[in-house]
Amino acid sequence: MxxxxxxxxxxxxxxxxxxxxxxxxxxxxxxxxxxHTPDQLKAFEDVFMEQVKIGDLLFHGDGATEKRLGVTLSKTGMACAMCHPFGSDNHPYEFPKFQEQMNKFATLRDMINWCIEKPNEGVKIDPDSDAMKALETYIIWSNKGSKLDPGRH
Amino acid sequence: MDRQQPAPRPQPLVRRRFLGLVSAAAGLVAAEPLSRAWARSELTRSGDDPDALPPFERLHLPRLRSPAFTSNGAKVPVVVEMSHPMDPSHYIASISVMNERDPVPLKGVFHFTPLNGQVYLAFQIRMDQGASEISATAECSRHARWQSTRSITIPEGAGGCAGTAPPPGRTGPDEIGPPAIRIPQLIADGRISPDQTIDVQIKIKHPSRTGLVVREGTFVQASDPLYLNRMHVFYRDERISQFTMTSALSDNPLITFRLRAHGEGLLRVVLTNNRGQRFEATHLIHFS
Structure with missing residues (x-):
């Protein structure tokens, strides 16, 4: 029972x-x-594309945008797009990985800062800054559709 | 061998040419502004402080910008800008960029028309290590040639003139991709207004190699070069610019020039390389 x-x-x-x-x-x-209503999705897309736009301007050496965000991405007149037309050859989908030039395990943001300091001869930016987020957004957007392949060389 | 020689080939002094030269000389002496222009054109002026120049010189001397020091001789950014009018009767017809001490001295000759609206040119070049004087020569349709120079130093071991061309059909980092036209004002402001002078940027993934190697301290042509040699710009079916480039152009160049958007229509850019390949990009200019 x-x-x-x-x-x-x-x-x-x-x-x-x-x-x-x-x-x-x-x-x-x-x-x-x-x-997520259509209006909300549109708002999210607008926020994302605004970052793509800012990143695009920075990537192509727009002085006014650099000044507005308080960054110096180059002191020689170099711009990211002069080596990476269309955001090409920067392989954001391979990060994080061991990066030979830096001799360390690096994220995409580390790599962006390396390019700013070395070939661009500019001033390294805060990894959490608005400029870094915009650059990262533009680079990833430029490689939209790529398959994630972290650690690859 | 891809060494562009800056000096024109000497021509024999025949009677007709002699008489032409005498007439030209007499005309120049009679016309004071022209004689002043010729006198000035023989001078090499530093573009460091163009605002300190008298108005006539300030108008005619190209403002040449490049880094005073850079550690990457394979990609040296060069900007040439002028405030000279671009009227049909008085305009800047061409800009030549050169560095005499490089194995490929001529970096490019850029022909403009009044339809450009303003002379502005930005591109990237290969330069050898050491201290150089890069020059930009502007040719005015009325007042002859004017030259500005700028000092630049590339550290030892950082020269960018040597480089082997990839074989045809190669894929990978050296593959060739189609060009695209980018208009920064459209990205920043979202629109173009009638008669606005806009920047036009040509992006292309294309290697540019001299085919030179350094052997015992001397440049030697070890293989054929590969480079973009011509760029024609058409706007509403009119040719507005023609750029002639050399193997001293950098890989994947970002070439910028200006254009006065005088009407809605198609902007078309045709590029060719020294292997005879042709690349084209278009962009519809419309006002909003």
């Missing part, structure tokens, strides 16, 4: 947990779908 009660209680708890999980995961999925 006592054993039967335990079994019933355990079964009840199990069924309750199942119902809870099913309803909560359903709610989550539903909430996620409802969260």
């Amino acid at each position: 006592k054993r039967t009660r335990y079994v019933r209680t355990a079964l009840g708890v199990f069924v309750g947990v199942l119902v809870l999980l099913a309803t909560s995961s359903g709610d989550r999925a539903l909430a996620h779908k409802e969260k």
Whole structure:
């Protein structure tokens, strides 16, 4: 008699947990779908493309944008696009990886700063700065559709 | 061998040519501004402080910008800019950029028309190590040639003149990609206004190699060069610029010039390389 009660209680708890999980995961999925309205998605895209635009200007040596963001990406007149037309040959999808020029394990932001300091002969920027985020955004956007391949050389 | 010789080939002094020279000389003496221009054109002026120049010289001497020191001789940014008018009766017809002490001295000759609206040119060149005097020579349609120079030093071991061309059909880092036209004002402001002078940037993935190697301290032509040798710019079916380039151009150059957007229409750029390959990019100019 006592054993039967335990079994019933355990079964009840199990069924309750199942119902809870099913309803909560359903709610989550539903909430996620409802969260992003077309207007919201447009707003997210606008924010993203604004960063692409700023990154594009910085990448092509736009002095006004550099001044506005308080960065000096080159002291010689060099710009990132002079070595990487269309954001090419910078392989953002290979990072992080061991980078020979730096002799260390590097992120894309480390690599961007190396290019600013060495070939561009500019002043290294804060890895969390708006300029760095914009440059990173433009470079990744330029390589949209590439397959992630971290660590590759 | 891809060494461009700056000195024109001497021509025999025939009677007709002699008479022409005498007439030209007489005309120059009579015309004071012209004689002043010729006198000035023989001078080499540093473009360090163009604002200190008298107005006539300031108008005619190209403003040449390049780094005083750079550790990458394979990619030296050069900018030439002028505020000279670009009227049909008085305009800058061409800009030549040169460094006499390089194995490929001529870096390019850039022909403009009044339709450009303003003379502005930015590109990247290969230079040898050491101290150099790079020069930009502007040719005015009325007042002859004017030259500015600028000192630049490339440290030892950082010269960029040597380089082997990749074989045809190669893929990988040296592969050739189609060009594209970029208009910075469209990216920054989202629009172009009628008669606005805009920057036009030509991006292309294309190696540029001299084929030279250094043997016992001397440059030797070890292989054929590969480079973009011509760029023609058409706007609304009119040719507005023609650029002649050499193997002293850098890999993947970003070439910028200016254009007065006098009407809506197609901007077309045709590039060729010394292997006879042709590349084209177009961009519709429209006002909003």
